[in-house]
Amino acid sequence: METTAVKPQFSExxxxxxxxxxxxxxxxxRKSALLPVLHIAQAEFGxxxxxxxxxxxxxxxxLKPIEVYEVSSFYTMFNLKPVGKHVLxxxxxxxxxxxxxxxxxxxxxxxxGAKVGGPASEDGLFTxxxxxxxxxxxFAPIVQVREKYYEQLDTPEAVDAMxxxxxxxxxxxxxxxxxxxxxxxxxxx
Amino acid sequence: xxxxxxxxxxxxEGIDTFEVYRKHGGYRSVEKAIKTMTPDEVVEEVKKSGLxxxxxxxxxxxxxxxFLAKPEGVPxxxxxxxxxxxxxxxxDRQLMAKLPHLLIEGMITSSYALGANTxxxxxxxxLLYVLxxxxxxxxEAYANGFLGKNILGSGYDLDLHVHPGGGAYICGEETALxxxxxxKRGNPRNKPPFPAVQGLYARPTVVNNVESIAAVVPIVNxxxxxYAKIGVGRSTGTKLFSACGHLNKPxxxxxxxxxPVEEFIYSDEYxxxxxxxxxxxxxxxxxxxxxxxxxxxxxxxxxGENRLMTYESLSDGxxxxxxxxxxxxxxxxxxxxxxxxxxxxxxxxxxxxxCGQCSPCREGTGWLEKVLHRLEHGHGHxxxxxxxxxVAKQIEGxxxxxxxxxxxxxVAAAVRHFRDEFEWHVTHAxxxxxxxxxxxxxxxxV
Numbered sequence: 008m009e010t011t012a013v014k015p016q017f018s019e020x021x022x023x024x025x026x027x028x029x030x031x032x033x034x035x036x037r038k039s040a041l042l043p044v045l046h047i048a049q050a051e052f053g054x055x056x057x058x059x060x061x062x063x064x065x066x067x068x069x070l071k072p073i074e075v076y077e078v079s080s081f082y083t084m085f086n087l088k089p090v091g092k093h094v095l096x097x098x099x100x101x102x103x104x105x106x107x108x109x110x111x112x113x114x115x116x117x118x119x120g121a122k123v124g125g126p127a128s129e130d131g132l133f134t135x136x137x138x139x140x141x142x143x144x145x146f147a148p149i150v151q152v153r154e155k156y157y158e159q160l161d162t163p164e165a166v167d168a169m170x171x172x173x174x175x176x177x178x179x180x181x182x183x184x185x186x187x188x189x190x191x192x193x194x195x196x
Numbered sequence: 197x198x199x200x201x202x203x204x205x206x207x208x209e210g211i212d213t214f215e216v217y218r219k220h221g222g223y224r225s226v227e228k229a230i231k232t233m234t235p236d237e238v239v240e241e242v243k244k245s246g247l248x249x250x251x252x253x254x255x256x257x258x259x260x261x262x263f264l265a266k267p268e269g270v271p272x273x274x275x276x277x278x279x280x281x282x283x284x285x286x287x288d289r290q291l292m293a294k295l296p297h298l299l300i301e302g303m304i305t306s307s308y309a310l311g312a313n314t315x316x317x318x319x320x321x322x323l324l325y326v327l328x329x330x331x332x333x334x335x336e337a338y339a340n341g342f343l344g345k346n347i348l349g350s351g352y353d354l355d356l357h358v359h360p361g362g363g364a365y366i367c368g369e370e371t372a373l374x375x376x377x378x379x380k381r382g383n384p385r386n387k388p389p390f391p392a393v394q395g396l397y398a399r400p401t402v403v404n405n406v407e408s409i410a411a412v413v414p415i416v417n418x419x420x421x422x423y424a425k426i427g428v429g430r431s432t433g434t435k436l437f438s439a440c441g442h443l444n445k446p447x448x449x450x451x452x453x454x455x456p457v458e459e460f461i462y463s464d465e466y467x468x469x470x471x472x473x474x475x476x477x478x479x480x481x482x483x484x485x486x487x488x489x490x491x492x493x494x495x496x497x498x499x500g501e502n503r504l505m506t507y508e509s510l511s512d513g514x515x516x517x518x519x520x521x522x523x524x525x526x527x528x529x530x531x532x533x534x535x536x537x538x539x540x541x542x543x544x545x546x547x548x549x550x551c552g553q554c555s556p557c558r559e560g561t562g563w564l565e566k567v568l569h570r571l572e573h574g575h576g577h578x579x580x581x582x583x584x585x586x587v588a589k590q591i592e593g594x595x596x597x598x599x600x601x602x603x604x605x606x607v608a609a610a611v612r613h614f615r616d617e618f619e620w621h622v623t624h625a626x627x628x629x630x631x632x633x634x635x636x637x638x639x640x641x642v
Binding site: 036081102139141144146 | 283357364382484538549
């Protein structure tokens with residue numbers, strides 16, 4: 008099908024990071040970089056990986072597009088549909104449920120207006136997604152937003168603090184290390 | 197107070213930096229191994245220590261290492277399994293985030309023992325922030341001559357990389373992890389061949405849990421015999437437990453194996469008892485896949501002896517009256533907990549995480565989830581209870597990887613110990629389906 012959409016391109020910072028990642032694997036095993044490159048792609052292109060973005064990933068690594076599609080659809084972290092500015096990944100597994108994750112989900116649906124599994128809230132700010140165990144069970148209930156864990160969200164005040172912090176983020180970092188600083192290997196070069 | 201071999205310095209300010217970690221005795225095991233020991237001598241110390249894999253299976257680490265094939269001229273790999281995803285388990289995350297250099301030190305010493313020149317830490321994708329902490333620490337180790345070419349002038353070379361997953365519990369299974377590291381879907385491989393012969397890129401590979409690799413550090417520093425003095429019988433050394441659920445003080449605790457379960461739950465040094473002054477109802481002692489036990493059986497064995505936190509004591513009584521130490525994910529449930537709801541939740545997890553390769557698991561986990569869903573939501577029938585047991589039995593032993601068992605065991609155990617509560621969900625369906633409904637009876641002791 009013909010499309011008029013502009014073909015996505017990785018930024019220079021992303022290209023440099025991909026180049027660094029490729030040095031981690033044997034030359035004939037570039038495919039190994041697929042998951043890390045998908046993470047970069049999702050961070051660069053609005054929090055999800057469109058078919059066009061996945062094709063770009065395939066081209067970058069010299070893979071067939073199907074090799075990317077079958078992987079992006081297997082792993083739960085990759086969003087295959089457009090998402091709001093912030094994706095709130097709410098842990099729903101046993102230990103979080105014991106400490107109130109069902110109530111947390113209902114509360115978040117009420118105050119953001121978004122529904123789990125549905126489109127983003129009307130203001131485009133929040134997408135709600137239920138996920139399985141995030142390995143932070145001692146600090147339940149938990150929400151993950153990109154690389155940050157918000158823990159012990161068992162009071163309305165804690166939830167409000169999280170949402171306020173997210174609402175006040177004017178700039179959504181395109182690449183994770185805009186938040187956390189350059190990986191040292193890059194900074195040293 | 198038990199000895200802390202891994203977490204002694206976990207709260208020291210700046211311990212995540214090379215400088216502070218080094219000041220507290222860090223990287224001594226690398227110096228000792230590389231300068232004074234042959235690789236085989238390091239393997240021998242790990243064997244002597246009795247260390248058992250801390251990821252869940254409990255297989256002796258030294259023995260796993262000795263299976264590694266070493267054909268001339270073929271590269272071999274050490275891969276650290278940091279795909280911590282077993283519900284109830286969060287020890288590796290804490291260890292890596294707070295003590296990144298401990299894992300890196302363990303990786304260097306272990307890679308030297310195995311003759312690996314490239315090693316990977318496969319970390320679950322959700323923990324990207326921990327990946328950044330590890331990458332920073334790795335860069336420091338390179339800068340200080342502990343990684344890269346000719347480490348400490350010994351002629352030994354090692355490159356260490358961190359690799360993120362993409363969100364899939366199944367990648368904690370070692371062959372699924374290797375598939376994932378090769379950039380594929382995380383479908384577990386048929387065995388044999390085992391990774392020790394054909395692992396990453398079809399090369400000989402050892403896959404070890406984060407905590408197992410970290411434990412190599414004190415083992416090399418103090419000797420395997422010293423390590424083996426801690427603990428009881430074949431449960432040697434210290435172990436990290438991730439305590440969660442209805443406890444006053446959930447968190448990570450490093451204990452000497454052999455601590456009584458009762459002391460772990462109620463002592464102020466550890467979990468500080470059950471929250472809100474309530475009574476304990478049940479415990480899942482080693483991550484969501486091990487059998488749940490009612491209070492009476494987690495505190496005492498069927499023979500009336502104190503249950504201890506060891507591999508042997510927790511499994512005393514087999515699956516009839518015992519459980520497993522597993523990954524050390526210790527989930528406590530208070531008297532108000534609905535066992536049917538909790539079992540349904542775990543089944544939904546396994547259904548969601550089944551890779552779909554083997555029909556008994558793909559279809560069976562779906563059946564378990566659906567039948568439990570209808571019991572919990574007031575639409576169950578009495579025969580559903582035996583149906584659950586029957587489906588669980590048909591999954592067990594009929595799949596490529598242990599996810600099948602992990603899905604089956606919790607259901608079978610919940611029905612075994614809490615059958616009246618399941619029956620009550622049929623006889624009092626409307627009442628039981630109310631949010632927060634509490635079963636009025638007590639657990640059945642087999």
